[in-house]
Amino acid sequence: MYFHTTMPDEFTVTPWEVKGKVDYDKLIVQFGTQKITEELKQRMKNLVGELHVMLRRNVFFSHRDLDLVLNDYEKGKGFFLYTGRAPSLGMHIGHLIPFIFTKWLQDKFNVNLYIEITDDEKFMRNPEYTLDQTRSWAYDNILDIIAVGFNPDKTFIFQDTEYIRNMYPIAVKIAKKLTFSEVRATFGLDVSSNIGLIFYPALQIAPTMFEKKRCLIPAGIDQDPYWRLQRDIAESLGYYKAAQIHSKFLPPLTGPEGKMSSSNPETAIYLVDDPKTVERKIMKYAFSGGQPTIELHRKYGGNPEIDVPFQWLYYFFEEDDNRIKEIEEEYRSGKMLTGELKQILIDKLNSFLEEHRRRREEAKELIQVFKYDGKLAKQMWEKIHE
């Protein structure tokens, strides 16, 4: 008889699974990406005047060809941004992180942004979903995305089932260069996969060729493998290899391992969670680095490295560098209790969500602009990508 033991440093990161406590330095080596060095950050700061909190705190920590993107920007050639979303019923805070950072990049570099809404893929991925469902989620998710505050003149949000005509010629050119063997492992497919999912990588790659400039993709590092295929074939079609800037995973409420999951509501804060729900979830589920009793906490202090409320504040919700340092010290020393720390996060979250929902209401007026009538959107509907 024997027991299978998991080594404490074991972790898995693939596009369809994140397990264990991720060692991000190891991941950079495994994936063959580049670390965002202090030099590179300084260079960005020199170009745009400041660094987003997620860059300052290394939430975005890894990249491919970001240096080349900055070269192109400095030379006046420019670049463009591309990200996307597989529509789902209800987005959570984790889903917004890349969009928030992407908005900052757009603001600072004043570049075009393309956001692909994969209503087709989502439908084909899940046996139970209907296309009507994924399209109605697409509508809802687009409102949440617009609420982030993108530039309506320079942002084009498109749904695959609507924009397919414009993308299809370039997609068949991409598809012709990728065999089933090549996409199989990367996209988690096998011979029992449906033929729509097998073709879909061509549609995910197509927007990287929307302009004859370098494309920068901000995304979780788990998405990196998808773009390796693009990098293998882009130049043979006369386009640039897609550059990427990779984020760590905002830890789930329930503990510092893995990532938030839509199927476990207690691991995430949803964008529709009302103040009471946010308070209840944080108080009940948020994994704490504090001590079991107040006495022990005062004596030994809390551990911010494993404390999820602290991590969330650090990743994004407390942007003030002095204030986050203060919180860290007070918590570590035992001066700040777990309940107090949680309350800080609750307040931050609730004011963030209140503002988000206000802007989401406004987005209902703007959806037509981002999808069809805006300056960039109009140009894109007139263009067939070859």
Next chain:
Amino acid sequence: MYFHTTMPDEFTVTPWEVKGKVDYDKLIVQFGTQKITEELKQRMKNLVGELHVMLRRNVFFSHRDLDLVLNDYEKGKGFFLYTGRAPSLGMHIGHLIPFIFTKWLQDKFNVNLYIEITDDEKFMRNPEYTLDQTRSWAYDNILDIIAVGFNPDKTFIFQDTEYIRNMYPIAVKIAKKLTFSEVRATFGLDVSSNIGLIFYPALQIAPTMFEKKRCLIPAGIDQDPYWRLQRDIAESLGYYKAAQIHSKFLPPLTGPEGKMSSSNPETAIYLVDDPKTVERKIMKYAFSGGQPTIELHRKYGGNPEIDVPFQWLYYFFEEDDNRIKEIEEEYRSGKMLTGELKQILIDKLNSFLEEHRRRREEAKELIQVFKYDGKLAKQMWEKIHE
């Protein structure tokens, strides 16, 4: 040491290869289709007043659900026709056969016809072709198809790369129901196939669901396997299983086995072949059932069963039943010489081609109607198939 011997009755029929002398009765058993019986022919004749020469002479000899199509027609529910073409550089006479028969069906039953031009598939199938090439062949082939004389109010000719937006929602629903395993053998694919070809069956099946009526597909019997997949899934999507009416293969000029091939110019008469070329090809290459010398021919007579010029006349070019019988008897008896028989075919072919080319010139004016502006075309551009 041993020799591999081919049994005289061995033959192969798949969508991508026809080899040997085809035993069509055996094929009906192998493929599990139905023979077009005399009763079924009589029923068609009663409905529309006459039988096309290709039905009278059993060139169209096999079917699936043709009886159900006639039931629907009799009940006033109706049906629709669907066929297609993978564009190529230069169509030959064999390519026109299904279109000519389809035109007859449309005329007699007064039904809608959809013709899919698979510029995408052709591009992805052949490593050397560019998409610009297959689209320019599409234009040329459409002219030849229009020249056949379809009803411009009831015919919609569409190219995949142009019409994709309208087909894509139903195509992803189809794609979701077909796994790589399922399409692999049928479409001659394997893991080294590109992902575009793997998805393509969904686009070939989509037009069978353009109307909530039964779809009848006239085609060579080698195309039958493609539609078995459609028949497996159609009802689960709320549509009818596609019915088919299958033709034999017009034999290549060079002999009674296999089928015409675009890559061997001496096996086929092209629609652009001028009178001199037609004469030279028939005289030089057309496989004869005659005797080696005039004397022997007069004595023993010719064999119309293996004589290709006779077969071509019988399949289509001599529609008069009395005249073809006369030719057969004269040839079999030795009264008609090989050269005389060939001359009959040459004259028929040349007058057919002359008329075809005249109508092909007129087609340049009509292409806009069949693709975009005609009554059916307009309706189809306003419709998204779900």
